[in-house]
Amino acid sequence: xxxxxRNFPEAIIRLPRWIGPFLEGFPLLLSSRDERMSxxxxxxxxxxxNGVNGPFGAAVFDESGTLVAPGVNMVLSEGCSLLHxxxxxxxxxxxxxxxxxxxxxxxxxxxxxxxxxxxxxxxGAIPWSGISRLFCAARDEDARAIGFDEGTKPCDWKKAFxxxxxxxxxxxxxxxxxxxxxxxxxQGGKIYNSRPPAADKEINGKR
Amino acid sequence: xxxxxRNFPEAIIRLPRWIGPFLEGFPLLLSSRDERMSxxxxxxxxxxxNGVNGPFGAAVFDESGTLVAPGVNMVLSEGCSLLHxxxxxxxxxxxxxxxxxxxxxxxxxxxxxxxxxxxxxxxGAIPWSGISRLFCAARDEDARAIGFDEGTKPCDWKKAFxxxxxxxxxxxxxxxxxxxxxxxxxQGGKIYNSRPPAADKEINGKR
Numbered sequence: 001x002x003x004x005x006r007n008f009p010e011a012i013i014r015l016p017r018w019i020g021p022f023l024e025g026f027p028l029l030l031s032s033r034d035e036r037m038s039x040x041x042x043x044x045x046x047x048x049x050n051g052v053n054g055p056f057g058a059a060v061f062d063e064s065g066t067l068v069a070p071g072v073n074m075v076l077s078e079g080c081s082l083l084h085x086x087x088x089x090x091x092x093x094x095x096x097x098x099x100x101x102x103x104x105x106x107x108x109x110x111x112x113x114x115x116x117x118x119x120x121x122x123x124g125a126i127p128w129s130g131i132s133r134l135f136c137a138a139r140d141e142d143a144r145a146i147g148f149d150e151g152t153k154p155c156d157w158k159k160a161f162x163x164x165x166x167x168x169x170x171x172x173x174x175x176x177x178x179x180x181x182x183x184x185x186x187q188g189g190k191i192y193n194s195r196p197p198a199a200d201k202e203i204n205g206k207r
Numbered sequence: 208x209x210x211x212x213r214n215f216p217e218a219i220i221r222l223p224r225w226i227g228p229f230l231e232g233f234p235l236l237l238s239s240r241d242e243r244m245s246x247x248x249x250x251x252x253x254x255x256x257n258g259v260n261g262p263f264g265a266a267v268f269d270e271s272g273t274l275v276a277p278g279v280n281m282v283l284s285e286g287c288s289l290l291h292x293x294x295x296x297x298x299x300x301x302x303x304x305x306x307x308x309x310x311x312x313x314x315x316x317x318x319x320x321x322x323x324x325x326x327x328x329x330x331g332a333i334p335w336s337g338i339s340r341l342f343c344a345a346r347d348e349d350a351r352a353i354g355f356d357e358g359t360k361p362c363d364w365k366k367a368f369x370x371x372x373x374x375x376x377x378x379x380x381x382x383x384x385x386x387x388x389x390x391x392x393x394q395g396g397k398i399y400n401s402r403p404p405a406a407d408k409e410i411n412g413k414r
């Protein structure tokens with residue numbers, strides 16, 4: 001029963017080529033919260049300008065404010081629904097640091113910045129990653145307003161994160177991130193979609 | 208500001224080498240639900256025998272019952288917290304089929320089998336993947352009973368899945384899957400952990 005059917009493919013999480021040159025415009029260390037979020041919002045904007053993917057950016061920083069790994073949504077270009085910006089940033093940060101638990105059991109502190117509040121999948125991924133602070137720009141409702149589906153989230157996920165020692169700060173430069181979302185919608189950016197809830201089938205997409 | 212700091216790593220989702228020879232013992236097409244789940248439970252058991260990872264297996268099948276992609280937990284070996292068995296199976300199935308929406312907007316039907324009910328992250332990932340049926344063996348509580356953290360899930364995720372047209376069947380060969388979990392615990396398998404909830408810090412791990 002040996003044969004080509006038994007050879008399963010690999011999937012590679014690799015940043016798009018434009019990211020390297022783009023990051024040359026930024027210092028390695030971004031000392032303020034707003035500088036870090038500005039970088040992430042720029043990633044979301046450039047991700048639309050440079051390809052076919054959704055308007056979402058993210059990045060992991062260490063406690064000094066040094067960029068550990070950026071992430072952008074690559075669902076459409078890679079044909080992989082796991083590749084939300086947050087998931088890419090977390091996977092590459094873990095690779096860069098050399099361990100799955102970035103926080104080393106609470107010894108170290110890493111921050112995840114994201115241009116839009118994480119969807120249900122990315123929220124679920126955060127506690128497994130060892131991240132201890134989450135910063136969001138646009139809200140869940142901002143993504144839904146242009147047709148993206150955020151999934152079904154736990155009722156009080158911020159409280160659940162808090163009980164795990166993960167601090168959450170929302171609305172950081174929200175209006176700038178919302179402008180990127182609205183611009184994507186205006187230019188007819190694809191609202192891709194697999195299994196929307198029945199009532200919203202006409203309008204809801206996914207990230 | 209160019210320099211090695213700007214070179215971010217890649218992360219590769221690649222099945223362990225033992226999977227190819229292991230699968231030679233199974234037909235390509237598994238016509239019954241229980242045969243498919245037996246394969247997945249065997250994957251969970253062999254994943255412990257063949258390495259350092261957790262006792263979790265999964266697989267995507269098409270509507271005929273043909274294996275599209277298997278998955279096993281590879282969090283510890285790969286140093287990547289995203290690599291739960293379900294995530295691996297979904298990513299590789301999408302690669303095999305050539306699209307992120309396995310179901311092609313409802314035209315096709317793919318099934319995800321998993322040896323333990325998906326954690327919060329994997330639950331969030333399922334609606335984005337185009338999967339339309341989910342089969343689980345061990346329950347959430349079975350994983351928690353040996354110390355694994357399943358994360359904070361939406362209150363009624365099965366109802367939410369149903370409203371998306373995703374059918375869920377639980378307790379399929381549950382006792383066989385539970386035996387693998389118990390055996391892992393008995394032999395002192397690692398219950399790895401990043402950010403457990405405060406009240407459970409002493410006992411809860413993560414997948």
